[in-house]
Amino acid sequence: MAKKIFWDKGHGGSDPGAVANGLQEKVLTHKIVEYAMSYLSTNYTGFEQRTSRTGDQSVELNSRDDLADNWGADVFVSVHINAGRGNGFETYIYSGNESAATQSLQNMLHAEILATMHEFGPTPDRGKKRADFVVLRETNMPAVLTENLFIDSSDHERLKNETFLRAVGEAHARGVAKFLDLRSIVSGPPQPTDSNRWRIQTGLFDNAETFARAIGRVKEKYSWLIHEQATSTDLNPRYRIVTGLFTGRNVAEYYADQLKKEFGWNVYIIEG
Template sequence: MKIMWDKGHGGNDPGAVANGLQEKQLTHKIVEYAMAYLEANYTGFEQRVTRTGDQTLTLSQRTDMANAWGADVFISTHVNAGKGTGFESYIYNGGVSSQTVALQNVLHNEILTAMRQFGNITDRGKKRANYAVLRETKMPAVLTENLFIDSNDAKYLKNEAFLKAVGEAHARGIVKFLGLPRKEKTQPQPKPQQKVSDGKLYRVQVGAFADRKNAEQIAEELKKKGYPVYIAE
């Protein structure tokens, strides 16, 4: 399965800016947390990202990457602006497949549930819009708007634990949609316990013989194997 992540904005386009935050930096963190979570816990997939760092990309470049690669899902992360509050998600407002609707449903619920571990986050709903990254992609595609940068929501966006939880929730939504198998974790082998000496010495007797020659013969064989040997009457 091929997963294409899209970090909204980037480069000379910072996206929304307020409260000492930039949208392009927040979307970068959310996607990085999502990708790391998948890599650590699941298998059976490949994942790519439209921008690895702070590059400037057009909308067409983003969708062309996903289409040329043949991605199975496309997730574009954003942060809202306009003095509102809450979380919302989008799919294309034209003809979309039932798979696209299913992807939006599972992502929306997973992300909102994670956000509400931090506070009473408003559900702004599952919406549709004529966004280029949704319209031009050939696979199920969802765009998420993760709170508002210019309202009281900023207190959450400044919380690294919140961003990590949101990123991992994006990943879990993908896992549920694609049915990705969890990695088998190898159990660490227990280390052998070291015995503490009690100060005593223990001897091992190899044999007892009536004929000394027999004893000497066995002793010689043991010496050849490196064992210290002595014969006692």
Template sequence: MAKKIMWDPGHGGSDPGAAANGLQEEHLTLKIVNYAVEYLKAHYTDFEQRVTRGHEQTLTLTNRDDEADSWGANVFVSVHINAGGGSGFESYIHNNSGASTVALQNAVHNEVLAAMRRFGSTIDRGKKRADFFVLRETNMDAILTENLFIDSNDANHLKTEAFLKAVGEAHARGVAIFLGLPSKQVSQPAPLSQPQGIGNLKVLENTVIRDRPVYLGNITGQVKTGDQYIVHDYQTGWFNIGGWVYKNHVQFIPHDDVKISK
């Protein structure tokens, strides 16, 4: 059965969350979640995902976990931005969480921290536990991430779209790793066939290669029975395979769209 993932962008609407440095937590969390959703869609299969709120939508805390519970989500991920003048990344699971939720925390925490560190040194504030409402009231494995501080120098990263994207994608990878989601087979378009030359030939009996398409041409080499060559040109009975060989000694297999006069 498809795994169900509920994404929860912290705050929103009449509850903007923390604000500083021209940034609002509700907007950052929604961006991170949207990047996570897009990344999962693009790279994995066998899952369904929902988001607790849209843009400028207000949810009470109770609203947040209700849908996840009634839908039967397997994983609940609540994304937040920290405030209070510190620095770094931390994640939370509930005080009473068991081994499964610890595994979720390990997967997401490690992916997100690694992604942040590609943008510069990032303090690991740790894999923590707390009695947060959304962690307590959700019936499934649930994690809450605090992605840097909105009111410290961390804000420089939070102003960078590439950073938010990387953090969102890391959340998605962490969840995918935890759930063991199969990777999507990325379908490569078949390369446009660009056959070389006008066809191929197979040597039927040993013969010589001449420098011109006539019997008077100088012999420059020889070909052996069974050898195969790409044919670049044809002139009145002679095939050019680099030098010229006479048609009686070879079998010519033209490319589909090539016609030659015998």
């Protein structure tokens, strides 16, 4: 039986949510969820998904959990942007006696999203928290609310970056997919169309710690030989990952596309 995923886009319509720096929370949550839903549809099978609003509609707070409950959703994820001039990322589950499944969903989402945010720069981990939010208290399935940086602090620079929003949305999708153990759509690499050797260059990381985490994530998924590359020799070097040695540019393009989908990084193909 197909798993049912319900995405709650925070705010909407006459309720813009938090507003600052030329940004509206309702617009950002819409984008993040749309990226999440698109990523799931492209990369996984065995599920259905719905959302609390398809566009900029007003949706009553008390009706959001009803939409998920009446549909019989297996997972509920409510996406928000924080305010209060802080920095960083946090997640919430209900403050009552929550199930082990709910805690597991929170753990998977929190880890996946925070790791992705780190790839765009240091991101304070504000923790896995509990609260008496209506959408968490009244839902009948594992439910998590994410607060994705602060709209009214220096965080807003990343919230203006469409690549960042896409990566965060896709991280939400991967967290849900891991929790539900969704089946990945696997097509496999093509046959090479040339005999030249090619490598993939990806990522641009500002510090060695973030770089090491990124290498670890690639190694978890692929068994390629990975080369570290510093792009400058001053006091603030930046790092890239150079990986693989593929026969056929079309094969390298296939794996470059996989990396881009998986991690949201810019990817380049270089002759090896």
